[in-house]
Amino acid sequence: MRTTERVRKILDWYEGDPPGVKANLARILMHGKLAGTGKAVILPVDQGFEHGPARSFAPNPAAYDPHYHYQLAIEAGLSAYAAPLGMIAAGADSFAGEIPTILKLNSSNSLATSKDQAVTGSVEDALRLGCAAIGFTIYPGSEYAFPQMEELRALSEEAKACGLAVVVWSYPRGPNLSKEAETAVDICAYAAHMAALMGATIIKVKPPTAHIGLEAARKSYENVDISTLTKRVQHVMQATFNGKRVVVFSGGENKGLDALYEEIRGLRDGGASGSIIGRNTFQRPKEQAIEMLGKIIDIYLGKD
Amino acid sequence: MRTTERVRKILDWYEGDPPGVKANLARILMHGKLAGTGKAVILPVDQGFEHGPARSFAPNPAAYDPHYHYQLAIEAGLSAYAAPLGMIAAGADSFAGEIPTILKLNSSNSLATSKDQAVTGSVEDALRLGCAAIGFTIYPGSEYAFPQMEELRALSEEAKACGLAVVVWSYPRGPNLSKEAETAVDICAYAAHMAALMGATIIKVKPPTAHIGLEAARKSYENVDISTLTKRVQHVMQATFNGKRVVVFSGGENKGLDALYEEIRGLRDGGASGSIIGRNTFQRPKEQAIEMLGKIIDIYLGKD
C-alpha cells in the first residue's frame, strides 16, 4: 500500500527531522489495520518493569512470555509494539520485520526508592534490534524532570541522527501535583506541549479530565471549552503545535469495556492520533483482547 | 543593504570573538525594519515551555502553530526569532533563510519543583537548523547560578568556535532577592554586567526599577542618577562595558499599549539596543501585534 495523502501530510509536519525519521514514522503509520489513516494503536508492555510480573501478568499468564505480546500486537493489527530491552530482544529475531517496535529506553519500578526512571537501553540497541523508534518517559513536575529532560535531549539527538523516531511518554507527577492534577486538562496539555518542544515525534499522554491542576492557569481556561473529553482532547491536540504532532493517549486504569470504548470515541472525536493501551489488552485472554482492539480500531476508523 | 557604520562600530566592540560570531550578529542587526540602526526587536517564544500552552496561546489560538511565530516575526520586520528546539525545528525548513533564529538551549517550566532550567537543545541542533545564535538563561542569585554559568561557559565556548552568537537571558532571582529586588536597578545592571563578563554577544535583562536590591550597593548609587527609566537604562548600558554590548530589554508583564510605548521610549532614550517582547505580541491578533511592533520599531527609529 502506498503512503496515503493523510500520512504524507503528517510526515511533512516534521520538517526539521531527517528523512530516516520520517521513514520510520511512516513505518508505524502505514502498518496494521489503521495503516494510512493517520491513526495508530500501540501496545506498550512496560508494566512488568513498573509494577512487577504478577501484578502485570498473573491475570493472563500467557503474557509472561515475550513472544505473546509480539503475537498479540501482530494478530490484532496494531501499529507498533513498545517495551524495554529484554522484552523487545526476546522476540526481535522471531518477529523481525513483522511489526514496528519501539525500544523503551528508561524504566521505573515499584521497588525503587527513587521516583525517577533508570536508563535501561541505548540507541545502539534500538538499531541492532531493528526498532523504528526509541521511547522515553519524562515526569514533568517531579524532582527528576530536569535530568530526565536532559537525558531525553541527548538520546533524541542521537536517535534522530540515526533515523529513529522518538516517542515521549510525558507523565506529570511530583510534590506539587495532586493525583487529580496529574490528569488535569491544563497539566496534560502542558505535558504534551513540552514533549513537542523537546522534539518528540510521537507524544503519549493520559486522557485529560476537566480538572485544572495549576491554579495560575485557571484564568486562561475561562474561554476554553473543557466540558467534554472530546473538547479537552481538541485542546491537547491544539497544544501540540496546533495538531501538527502525533499524540496518542494511554488507556489508563483497567475499566469496563463500554467505558473504554466511550473514551476512545471521545479521543477520536477530539482528533487524537490514537491510543496506546497496555493493561487493558494483555490482562485479558488473547481472543478477548483482539476483539477489544478490533473494536477500538473500528472506532478510530469511524465504523463505530 | 550594506552594513552601516553604526553596525560596523558595534561589531568592532566584539574584538575577542571570531568573525563568524560577528557575521551572525550582523545578520541580526542587518535584518528587518531596524536593519542597520544598531537596534533590534526580537520575538521570543519560550512562554509555552515556561507557563504552559493555554496561558501562552489561548488569548490568540493561532499562536499554537509554530509557523505563526515565524510569520509574525517576518511580517512585522523583526530582527530575530528565539524559541526552544521543537518550535524552531517545526518551521526551520519552511522559513529557511527568512529570519535569523536563536535556539534557546535551556528552558524552565511551571510544573518544575526546581527553579533551575533544563538543557533542551545543543549547539549541533543550532547549526543543523541554520540558527544565528544560541540562547541561554542564567538566574544570578539562585542556588543554580553557578552550575548554569558553567553550562553557559561550555556551550558558549562551543557555539562561538562555530561562529554562533550567544544571547544570554540574565534574570536575577533567588533566596536573597525579593520580587522587587529582581528588577532593581543595581541588580539589573549587575546581571547585565555578569552576562557581559561571561562573553555574551547579546544580553537580555528586564527594564530596571528605581529600587536598590543589594544593601551593600546602596552607597555606590548615591551619585548615580536613577530617577527615570532613561537614566537607569543609561546606567545598565554603562554597566555593560560602557555601552559596548548589545543589550535588549524584555517587555515584561502584559500591560496597556500606551504604558508599553512609554517604556520603550524610556529604553530608547537610555540607549537600549532594543526590545525582546513575547507575550505582548503573540497574545494579540496578528494584525494588532504587527501594528504594535511597527509602533515600537518607529520609536526605536526615532519617528515617535
Added chain:
Amino acid sequence: MRTTERVRKILDWYEGDPPGVKANLARILMHGKLAGTGKAVILPVDQGFEHGPARSFAPNPAAYDPHYHYQLAIEAGLSAYAAPLGMIAAGADSFAGEIPTILKLNSSNSLATSKDQAVTGSVEDALRLGCAAIGFTIYPGSEYAFPQMEELRALSEEAKACGLAVVVWSYPRGPNLSKEAETAVDICAYAAHMAALMGATIIKVKPPTAHIGLEAARKSYENVDISTLTKRVQHVMQATFNGKRVVVFSGGENKGLDALYEEIRGLRDGGASGSIIGRNTFQRPKEQAIEMLGKIIDIYLGKD
C-alpha cells in the same frame, strides 16, 4: 501481510546477524509484488556514475530526474531501489517509507584512470536517509580487490551493528581475467562465494556463462553440469552456502526482451533469488519498463 514461511526460512539462514539486519532484509523481501515469495527484483541506478549521464539517460530523458527512479520502482512493485548518495538523497523525503532503499557506498566512473571505486557515502548517510541496506562493489581479481575487501569489511561491520543489511556487488575483473572469464561459471561462483564469506546479506553477480575462467578449476568442473544457464545458476546458488544466501543476478547488457525473459526463466529455474536490472529498465519509456518488469515478476512468480 505477515512474513511468509518462505521469508522466515530465509531470515533464519542469517543466524550470525543481529535482528535489525534480518528486519531490514525482511523489509526488502516483504515489499512489492514479490513480497513473501523469497524472490526480489531490485532497481539499481548507478549507471550515471559509471557511464555518465547521457549514456545512461539520453535514451529516456525522464530518467535524468532522481524522482523518476523512485516512482518507477514503486509503480512497478519492485523490492528495493539502489543508488549513490545524491540520487537517494534527492528523493529520500518525498518517498520516505515508500520503498526500501539501498545506499551504494562506492562508485566507479568512466573517466577514472584507476579501475578502483571511490567511497562516496557512509553508514551514517544510510541511517539518516532511512535506507534498509548499504551497497558495496568489490572487484575480485583486480589489484584493488584486497583494499576493497578491507573497506567492505569495515563498512559491513559498522552497518550490521546498526541493523542495516549489506548488499555486495561481486564483479570479477583484472589483469588475469579475460573479458570472457569475468562471467565464466567458475569465476562467477567464486565471486559469489567470496561475498558470502565476507558476510554479505544479499549478493549480486552476473549470469554465468559455460566458460571456465581459472585453468586450475577446470578439473573440478568435470562432474559439475554447467550445460545450461539453469544448471550454472544452480551451481552458483550451491556455491553460496548451499543456497542459503539471497543472490540476485544483473540484467547485463541491453538486449532484446525475449532474450531477457528467457534468461530470467533460466535464472528462476536455477533457484536464483531474483534480478537487479538497471539499464534494461530506466532506458525504456516508463510504461514499457513497468510492463517488462511486470513480466519478469510474473516469471519469478511462476506465471510465465
Added chain:
Amino acid sequence: MRTTERVRKILDWYEGDPPGVKANLARILMHGKLAGTGKAVILPVDQGFEHGPARSFAPNPAAYDPHYHYQLAIEAGLSAYAAPLGMIAAGADSFAGEIPTILKLNSSNSLATSKDQAVTGSVEDALRLGCAAIGFTIYPGSEYAFPQMEELRALSEEAKACGLAVVVWSYPRGPNLSKEAETAVDICAYAAHMAALMGATIIKVKPPTAHIGLEAARKSYENVDISTLTKRVQHVMQATFNGKRVVVFSGGENKGLDALYEEIRGLRDGGASGSIIGRNTFQRPKEQAIEMLGKIIDIYLGKD
C-alpha cells in the same frame, strides 16, 4: 526581501539536506543584485594559489590586497565570494555579514610536483569565519580523483551536519583526457553529474564545447542537440538531476568582453544558474570590473 517563490522552489530540491544547508543556500540566492531570481554570480579568488601572485594580480595590483576582493564582490552586488583560508580570513572581520563567503578547502599550485590539490582549510574554519559554504575541487579523470572524492565525501558530510552548503568545482583532467576533452560537452555533463551524485549543493563546471571527449559516449549524443552553447548548457543542466541543482559556470580564459557577454547569454538561455568569474574580474581596474559584472548581471536578469 522575503525569499521568493523561485528560490523557495530551489530549496525544495535539496530535500535530503538539513534546514541549515537550505538556509545557507538561501543566503547566497537572496544576496546581491540577483537576489531572489534563482541566479547567482560568484567571485572566486583562488588564482593566487593556483598560478602565483604576479600572474594573478600584477595586471591590477590593487588585487594583491585581500580586502579588495571583498569590496569588489560587495560593490558589484555579487551573490558570494569564494577563496582559500588566508584570503577569506584576512577580511572576515572587516566584512562580516556583508557577503556570503565560500571557504575553498583545497588548493593546487603551479610549483607542485603533483597534479593533486592540498587540503588547506577545514569545516571548523568555515564556521569560525562565518562562511555560508565550503568549496572543494575534484579532478575527475585524474589519478587523484578517487582520493579527492573520498576527501569530499568526508568534508561534505561534516559540513552539511553543521548546516554549511557544499560547492564542488568539478574539473575533468587527466592522462586520458586531451585539453579539448576537458571542456567537451559529454565530459562537462559527466563532471557535473558526478558532483550532484556526491551531494553537492552548488556545482561549478566550465562552459561546454561541442567536442565529445569520451569515444564510448559519442553514440549517446547522436540525438542530443549540442550545436549551440545554449543547447549544451541545457544538456548539462539536465545531467544535474533534470535541472534540480544549482550549477554555475566558470568564465574560463581571459577573453574579450563581447565574447564574454555572448557566452553569458548562451549560459543564461541554456538555463544555467549563473557564473563564477575570477580572472576576468579582478584583473581589470575595479570600475571596469564592476561595469562588466553589472552587464553580466543584467544579462542574467534578462535585461540584455
Added chain:
Amino acid sequence: MRTTERVRKILDWYEGDPPGVKANLARILMHGKLAGTGKAVILPVDQGFEHGPARSFAPNPAAYDPHYHYQLAIEAGLSAYAAPLGMIAAGADSFAGEIPTILKLNSSNSLATSKDQAVTGSVEDALRLGCAAIGFTIYPGSEYAFPQMEELRALSEEAKACGLAVVVWSYPRGPNLSKEAETAVDICAYAAHMAALMGATIIKVKPPTAHIGLEAARKSYENVDISTLTKRVQHVMQATFNGKRVVVFSGGENKGLDALYEEIRGLRDGGASGSIIGRNTFQRPKEQAIEMLGKIIDIYLGKD
C-alpha cells in the same frame, strides 16, 4: 571433566597472557576426543576462499553448506573449527557452545593479483560470534611479510586484551624461497619461531622436509639430526620455546590414507601438539572423514 595436569602445565607456559586467553586455550584443549591430553586436531575450512567453491567442495557437495563443517567437527570429536567470517557466522547460533571456533581474520584468493591476504574479519566479530580464538596467516619471506606482521601485532594485541587466543598460520614463501624451501626444516622451524616471538598462542606450520632452505643456516644444522620427520618435528618444537608452545601441523596436499597416518605418527613421535587438516577431511564423504579423523585421533592417543 576437570582440566588435566597436562593441560594445566601447557596453560602455565603462557604466563604473559591474561587469564581469558588461557581459559580459551583450555576450551580448545579440553574439548573433543583429545580433551585433556594436550593434543588437538582442528578442522580448518578456508579452502573456499583460497581456491574457490568448486575446487573445494565439488568432490563432496554436502560441504557447500556451512552447517556441514560444524557437524563434521563435532561428530568427529575434534578440538576446534576454524573458518572465515561468513562460514563461522552461518552456524554460530545453531552450534553455539558446541565446539570452540577460530575466526580466520585474513584470507587470500586464487583470483587475486597480489600474493597478500585481505583482512576480512575483526576481533569484534570473533567476540560477537563466541569464538575461542582468532586466526591469522603470515607469509614470512614474502614482500607482504612485514605489513602482515604489523596487522597481526595489532589484531593480536586487541584479541588478547579481550581474552581471545591467537592462532597463527606461518607459511613461508616469497621471491627468495624455492617451492622446496617453503617446507625446508630450517625455514619451517624459523617460521614457527617467528610466530612464537609474535605472541601466537597456537602455531600452525607445514610438516618439515629434510631440505635446508637458507644457505646461511646450513652450517648450523651440521649437528642437528634432521634425518626423519620425527627428528625434524622435534627440532620445530624445540624452536618454539623449547616445546612450550602449542604447534599444530597441516595435512598438506591430498594424499593416500596410509601415507597420511604414517605422517601423523611421525608428527606425534616428534612431539607435535596435533594436526589441522582441511581438504583431506571435507573432500571425503562424512563417514569416511570421521573414520579417518578417528584414526588420526587414535594415533595421537597412542592407540595406533
